[in-house]
Amino acid sequence: MVVAIFLSYFLLILVTGIISYRKTRDFSLGGRKLPFFVIALSEKASDFSAWLLLGLPGLAYVDPVAALCAGGGCMMGTIFNWIFIAEKLRIESFKNSSNTLPEFFAKKFGGDERIVKNIAVFVVSLFFLFMFLPRLWAWERF
Numbered sequence: 295m296v297v298a299i300f301l302s303y304f305l306l307i308l309v310t311g312i313i314s315y316r317k318t319r320d321f322s323l324g325g326r327k328l329p330f331f332v333i334a335l336s337e338k339a340s341d342f343s344a345w346l347l348l349g350l351p352g353l354a355y356v357d358p359v360a361a362l363c364a365g366g367g368c369m370m371g372t373i374f375n376w377i378f379i380a381e382k383l384r385i386e387s388f389k390n391s392s393n394t395l396p397e398f399f400a401k402k403f404g405g406d407e408r409i410v411k412n413i414a415v416f417v418v419s420l421f422f423l424f425m426f427l428p429r430l431w432a433w434e435r436f
Contacts, residue, residue: 330384334376342368 317327354361392398396414400407
């Protein structure tokens with residue numbers, strides 16, 4: 295029974311992927327043919343998947359106040375992005391045909407795309423470092 299359910303789910307996902315690919319022919323942004331809320335929910339599902347299901351409950355077990363701050367901060371950041379940034383970024387990225395933020399910044403402000411991408415990698419890495427340091431500190435307490 296478990297194998298049948300797994301194979302059915304796998305087949306459903308495979309068929310959905312094939313139909314969607316034939317419809318849009320663009321994986322990263324859906325060919326800009328999908329409604330905005332589908333892209334937004336897809337982005338949030340990808341962003342929050344593992345840490346929201348595993349990490350945040352673990353943090354809530356270890357430090358409930360930190361979990362409230364982390365969850366509330368992410369919720370406020372998401373709402374802020376959707377209200378003030380998302381629509382403008384979508385319009386501007388369409389105008390200069392860019393698919394990623396580093397590509398967008400390179401085309402928007404000019405300059406060497408490699409340099410902008412390297413700066414973006416550095417900034418993202420720096421923020422990930424500061425995001426994971428408190429978790430490492432919490433882990434050492436146990």
